């Protein structure tokens with residue numbers, strides 16, 4: 001390779017580059033190592049600004065003791081590391097072991113968070129090595145705990161805080177984020193964190209966690225992702241009095257001031273990161289969530305995960321349940337406990353799915369009943385029906401008795417999005433078992449303590465006949481001597497794949513139908529083995545593959561509806577996605593010629609095996 005092409009790759013001036021490279025690269029190693037340097041850094045920083053220590057300091061570049069001797073010499077980090085050279089597999093074994101020594105999940109979360117701050121590829125390699133085990137530690141339910149203690153947990157910035165006092169300067173603040181090519185933003189204003197309510201700036205754990213899942217579950221390169229918390233104050237009195245609170249100590253701003261702030265944020269994101277930047281809204285409270293989605297979904301590339309992502313995963317569950325019950329969606333009666341953004345989002349997507357079965361909107365709406373804190377959404381109730389749910393109002397006498405109504409309306413599916421832990425009482429579950437042969441029970445509130453009923457309660461009270469899904473994970477259920485592994489109806493099955501598809505083809509909008517497409521793809525991938533185990537979703541460890549499939553379907557839809565911006569359309573979308581996704585293996589950035597013996601590493605599984613192997617070698 002010529003110096004010209006190296007410079008072209010490095011995108012820098014001849015003299016600056018040559019002085020640096022001459023010193024480091026050409027004196028030690030033949031030219032391909034320059035490509036190696038570029039590959040380490042092209043997603044992150046201009047390579048000619050990097051100095052040796054940066055390769056250890058930046059988690060995006062760091063490999064710890066896995067840097068080989070040749071790399072250490074080339075990069076100028078020899079001596080900054082101990083002499084041993086470890087393989088990534090050995091590092092993984094050490095991390096697995098270290099993590100297992102913590103008894104408490106919050107401590108495990110903190111360990112993982114520090115690993116992410118130190119060595120990004122190792123962090124994602126670890127997560128990918130056992131998704132069902134590690135997902136609950138970086139995501140729900142542990143992330144809820146981390147948010148509640150965020151004042152203690154907060155160490156290093158992993159995202160941007162923009163406060164209401166930054167109004168007029170949002171673009172400038174975005175410029176402070178060191179990575180220039182952000183493509184996906186997850187934003188919260190902290191007002192409805194999971195089912196935990198208003199956590200203000202402590203809510204930052206959520207966009208960080210959600211974007212971790214973009215990478216862990218869909219392979220979106222982490223450098224493309226930016227978590228944002230809009231700090232508009234909090235109405236949570238205990239936080240206002242919490243000495244550790246890290247946000248502004250003021251009541252929430254509302255009305256025009258809030259709307260103008262969000263508008264400026266949206267414009268600033270596009271100005272800074274191009275008009276196709278994807279903006280995921282997360283954990284905004286009603287009515288802001290619904291209002292902002294309606295306002296922005298045709299103007300920006302945006303979606304609300306709690307409304308549309310949750311709807312996608314639940315409709316996928318219902319499509320799968322239809323395979324068990326042999327009843328179409330339109331042959332069920334749906335009763336919701338909770339008529340917030342998630343409930344109405346699910347109800348709307350059920351209507352869309354029924355429309356594809358040929359059911360008219362009027363008929364579809366007739367099959368859906370919602371309860372909120374004031375009871376049934378009835379046109380006759382004194383306080384009226386919230387605007388976002390008007391179409392679901394029924395001409396029935398008002399009632400607050402959800403339990404009795406399960407019987408009255410002959411519900412075949414109950415959907416809990418109420419944040420009231422235990423709200424599906426044994427009596428309600430027993431009634432469901434009387435209503436139909438295979439009642440569907442969705443206890444979706446997060447984290448675990450907010451679930452409307454546990455998996456075990458659902459089985460115990462329906463003679464084991466229920467089809468059950470929860471938002472947070474539950475341990476296996478034992479019923480009649482058999483063990484069932486119920487599914488997690490969590491939006492993590494949907495949003496990473498949808499986002500991957502949207503990002504990969506630079507879609508400029510995300511219509512609701514894309515979530516139906518994702519739901520159908522997810523449902524199609526549930527196997528008979530999954531159903532036999534008692535779950536209506538595939539295993540969590542299948543999500544990375546599923547996300548790629550969802551992404552391909554989403555891209556197909558984007559091309560069909562002129563929403564994509566990558567032209568010409570790639571010939572093979574599967575290959576295009578496979579090339580697009582983030583690689584967690586160090587080997588993937590090593591040039592082919594590279595074959596130093598010390599870099600090969602020993603393939604071992606556990607620390608115990610490493611010790612055994614070492615001892616036997618040194619006998």
Ligand SMILES: O=C([O-])CC(=O)C(=O)O
Nearest residue numbers: 140194195306446490491
């Ligand atoms: O984060 C989760 O587990 C699901 C979700 O979006 C929420 O509950 O707000």
Ligand SMILES: [Mg+2]
Nearest residue numbers: 194282283306
């Ligand atoms: Mg959420």
